């Protein structure tokens with residue numbers, strides 16, 4: 001039986017001029033480690049759910065990406081983290097929004113899925129759930145990095161309206177199909193720099209930034225979240241594939257075109273019951289990588305790779 005894993009570390013203005021050689025190298029190394037973590041689970045016959053969690057945890061801990069350690073900061077300079085996870089068999093899902101004290105929000109999302117009757121917990125309640133359920137805690141001193149403070153200062157200096165100008169989205173995500181034929185998806189993010197008023201993006205919203213359905217596929221998105229919410233991106237890709245029999249690549253491309261028509265930018269990764277390993281993005285680049293039992297490992301950043 002075959003397995004597939006696709007991961008991303010965000011989409012945006014990634015061009016060779018804007019990414020330093022150190023960033024390029026560091027991001028590729030981290031993507032490689034995340035692939036290894038997920039592939040180890042899948043090649044041993046483990047579940048897609050375990051694989052996407054394992055891959056996303058690596059990216060959350062890595063400072064190159066906007067999730068966990070190194071997350072984008074709110075207007076007030078706080079790391080408020082969002083994450084979601086979903087499995088495609090029973091369409092069970094868990095998510096958290098605006099959490100401030102958990103090292104690996106993707107694992108907190110999984111705890112919400114498996115240890116509560118709820119799907120989405122937010123803010124202080126989610127932080128409390130995290131402590132009550134023994135998730136590893138990490139303070140703002142661990143989550144917040146100087147580079148993110150600098151980005152926030154730069155944004156503030158440009159004025160409040162430059163919310164996501166020059167964005168280099170660094171949200172992370174993973175989708176997998178395991179040897180039993182099941183799919184799962186996970187996404188984790190700090191959201192957008194300078195966010196205010198409890199703003200929540202698409203990442204933790206089931207059907208917008210994250211979705212998994214064994215009948216269609218698994219999707220994790222990254223980009224200007226407001227548009228992804230309005231287009232219901234992750235569910236829409238799965239629905240098109242399921243209802244029309246359209247290949248997942250065509251469904252992903254069509255929905256990303258729709259996002260672009262609304263004014264949104266970003267990308268998605270998708271896998272399906274057939275072991276497809278798809279990505280689609282309408283930005284200059286996207287940190288992305290894939291591997292499978294029948295698929296050579298590849299890691300890419302720029303649009304022309």
Ligand code: ASP
Pocket residue numbers: 010011066168169170171189190191192200201202203209221222223224225226266
């Ligand atoms: N989609 C995320 C959000 O809007 C941002 C990102 O992809 O970096 O919160």
